[in-house]
Amino acid sequence: MFIRNEPFKLFLKLYPITSIILIVNIAIYLMLFLCTYFHLAPDFAYAFIVIFGRTRAALDNGWWWQVITPVFLHTDFAHILFNAFSIFIFAPALEALLGKLRFSVIYLSVGVISNTLSLFLEPGVLSYGASTAIYGLFGIYLFLILFHKERMNRQDRLVVLVFLIINLVFSFTDSRIDVIGHFTGLLAGLILAPLFFIHRLKNYQ
Secondary structure, eight states: OOOOOOOHHHHHHHOHHHHHHHHHHHHHHHHHHHHHHTOSSHHHHHHHHHHHSBOTHHHHSOOGGGGTGGGGOOOSHHHHHHHHHHHHHHHHHHHHHHOHHHHHHHHHHHHHHHHHHHHHHSTTOOBOOTHHHHHHHHHHHHHHHHHOGGGSOHHHHHHHHHHHHHHHHHTTSOTTSOHHHHHHHHHHHHHHHHHHHHHHHHHHO
16 A cells, blocks of 8 residues: 555556645745755745745734645755655555545645644744645544554554654654644544545445
């Protein structure tokens, strides 16, 4: 389920939504990197982060798009590397299980829910990154493990649980990590999963 050995063109064909998510995240990171590292447009990069990250302005100025745009925004290489790797490994299987439309909707939905809750729980914090949506994916996997473990073999269940536990623990090791965003994303995925899987699980049974 999580072994990715497809040729590049086949990966794009089989998992178009995952591919788009990865391309958008990486492209935005590279743009910000070029603007700041080479001092081409550092003011533009800062303004871009403030406008499209999750900030207090979303509440004060009605910048409603900030409940979704942060999931495509990264400024640190380690951050984009880890999140892109997580999407590359764990998103394709769910896109295959759910289908392109349902996967698109639930990926964006968990990001919106997590960012919206975080805006009220920690309104003064500037935050961004795909982690909220990625933890939403783990929430979906957790739903399958708890209630429909027949959809995943033992090895895949173990991979998810170990990866999730390690990352939840790691969330508390760095003050820059959005712990609330991680937990709200996980809960959003766990709660929404039944709505998106109900017909497919019935058909499977």
